Amino acid sequence: MGKLFFYVALALVLVSGVIFAPEHAGLAIHPMDQFEVSSYTSDNVSMFAITNVTVWLALAVAAVFALMVMGSSRRAIVPGRAQSIAELAYGFIYKMVEDVAGKDGVKFFPYIMTLFMFILMANFLGLIPGSFTTTSHIAVTAVLAALVFFTVTIVGFVKNGAGFLGLFWVSSAPLALRPILAVIELISYFVRPVSHSIRLAGNVMAGHAVLKVFAGFAAALGLFSFLPIFAITAVYALEVLVAFIQAYVFTILTCVYLKDALHPSH
DSSP: OOHHHHHHHHHHHHHHHHHHHHSSSSSSSOTTGOOOOSSSSSOOTTTTTBBHHHHHHHHHHHHHIIIIIISSOOOOOOOHHHHHHHHHHHHHHHHHHHHHOOGGGGGGGHHHHHHHHHHHHHHTTTSSOOOGGGGGHHHHHHHHHHHHHHHHHHHHHHGGGGGGGGGGGOTTTTTTTHHHHHHHHHHHHHHHHHHHHHHHHHHHHHHHHHHHHHHHHHHHGGGGGHHHHHHHHHHHHHHHHHHHHHHHHHHHHHHHHHHHHOOOOO
C-alpha cells in the first residue's frame, strides 16, 4: 500500500506539473491564478451563473452522498470498502461529538457529521490536478462558519435563555476583573466566525499555492525538473494530511462552541 500510494502521488504531481505549468517560458509563476472564479455559462461571473465554485461544491455533495448513502446502502454484515469507510467516519465523529459536547450535543450529530464530510470531500477533491478547491475561498468557509455561529448562538439562548450570557461572565475571577474579562470574552466570541473561516481557507490556499510554485519550477528547469518534483511529492503528501486535519479542526471547534452553548457557565 505504501508503494502504491507513492506511485499514485507521483503520477498526480507529474500531471499537476503539466497542468499548472506557466504559459510563458522562465519563472513567470502565478500561484494565485488557480483560485480565480470563472463562469461556464457566461463571460462574466454573475449571481446566477454556473461557476467552477458551484460545480465543485456540487461534486463534493455528490461525493458525500455516494460514500455515505450509496456506499452503505446494502448494510452488509461483512462491510465492503465504502461501507467500512462510512462506518469509520460515523463512529469517529459520533465519539468526537459525545466526548466534546457531551450527551446533550449528540442530537446535533447529523449536522456536525454533514459539516465534517462536506469539508473533507471538498478538500480531497481540491487535490485532484486541474480541479478547483472550494474551501480555499473565504466566501465558502465564511458561510460555513456563519452557520455554525448563528446555530450555536440560537441554541444557547433557546436552551438557557438569559443564562447564556453567563458564558461571558467569569464568575471564578475576582469581582474587579469580571467586567474587563466580560468585554474580552464578548469580543472573542464575535471573532469566532472570523478565525473559524480564515483558518480553513488560509491553510488550504497556502498549500495549493506552494504546489503551484514548485510545479512552475519543475516546468522551468527542464532536465532538472526532478528536483522540484520530489518537493511536490512531499508537499502533496502533506496536503493530503492537511485536508483531513483542517476538516477535523473545523468540526472539533464546532463541537467546542456547541458545548459552550449547552453549558455556558464557567
